Amino acid sequence: MNFDPQSIYELISGKLENWITTAIEMLPNLVMALLVMLLFYVLAKIIRKFTGKLLSRVTGNKTVTALIQTVLAVLVIGIGVFFALSILNLDGTVTSLLAGAGIIGLALGFAFQDIAANFISGILLSIRHPFGIGDIIETNDYFGTVQKLNLRNTVIRTAQGQIVYVPNKVVYENPFTNYTKNGERRIDLACGISYGDDLEKVKKVALDAISSVEQRDQDRDVEFYFYEFGGSSINFYVRFWVDFHKHPDFWSAQSEAIIKLKKAFDNEDIMIPFPIRTLDFGIRGGEKLNTMLPDTSSANGSEGNAEGGSGE
Incomplete structure (x- = not known):
């Protein structure tokens, strides 16, 4: 094989000349493509800023806001x-990129569908805002206080x-109760009284006792309802409302109500019957013990008389 420096020089110079000629011919398109890229970059920054202001009114979750801003900016x-590649007549490259992005997106969608579901659910929870931190x-x-809402999980601290x-997907797809939303909560106390008690008196005493609970919402009336003839008691509900922002607001009011109701009774x-069989000897209308047992004194007297008679 002969090594000809002249032919190699001519080959390289020819290639360079072609490249330079092509670059000069494409220079207007290249400038236009750069201008398009610059325009879309500025547009992305404007959209990012506008989106941040808009989302700050909808959700207070800064993580979600920053994520949506980034996604929109990258998309723009x-x-x-x-567009820039199309201006440079690289349509084939654009088609290949779109096809590749579609295939990769489909594969990632199947592989990370649970993560994607939690991610989307986290965004929706942040935007709809059915509950907030605290x-x-x-x-x-699970019952507790919301500590954090991130893109994957809702973090709850239980009462213990x-x-x-x-997972956000589980929270979003299933029913949940927000006890803080209304700022108040109703306490239902169930109790039972003896069949021998005066029901009107029981109702009055219970209403007076619960009305004296300090945490009670004074704008709402205390409710009282008899609801059942039980096996050993007549059962009733007494209901009242309290302001509710933390766990102790509910528990302390419920505890005070139980104490006051028991003292008043x-x-x-x-009498509040025990959940056992109660023998009632004249306490609440029952038969007295001395009427149920035989008269032992008279029986002993008869036996004594009989012995004395036989002795004679």
Whole structure:
């Protein structure tokens, strides 16, 4: 093989000349493509800023806001790249990129569908805002205070102090209760009284006792309803409302109501039956013990008389 420096030089110079000629011919298109890229870059920054202001009114989650801003900005810049490639007559490259992006997106969608579902659910929860940080909620058998809402999980601190991570998809797709939303909560106390007690008296005493609970909402009346003839008692509900922002607001009011109701019943000699069989000997209309047992004194007297008679 002969090594000819002249032929190699001519080959290289020819290639360079072709490239330079092509570059000069494409220079206007190249400038136009750069201008298009610059335009879409500026447009992406404007959209990012506008989106941030808009989302700040809809959701207070800064993580979600920043993520949506970034996604929109990348999408706008990506569109600008495709336009720039089209101006440079690289339509084949654009088609290949779109096809590749579609295939990759489909594969990732199948592989990370659970993550994507949690991600989208987190965005929807942040936008709809059914609960906020510090709200007390119950979802999927977990009851506690919301500590954080990120793109994957809703973090809840239970009343026992445990941290629970609930997937956003589960929270979004299932019913949940927000106890903080209304700022108040109703307390239902169930109790029973003896069949021998005066029902009107029981109702009055119970209403007076619950009305004296300090945490009670004074704008709402205390409700009282008898609802059942039980096996050993007549059962009733007494209901009242309290302001509710934290767990102790509910528990302390409920505890105070139980104490006041028990004291009031004790003072008025109203009996709360035990959940066992109660023998009632004249306490509440029952038969007295001395009427149920045989008269032993008379029986002993008869036996004594009989012995004395035989002795004679």
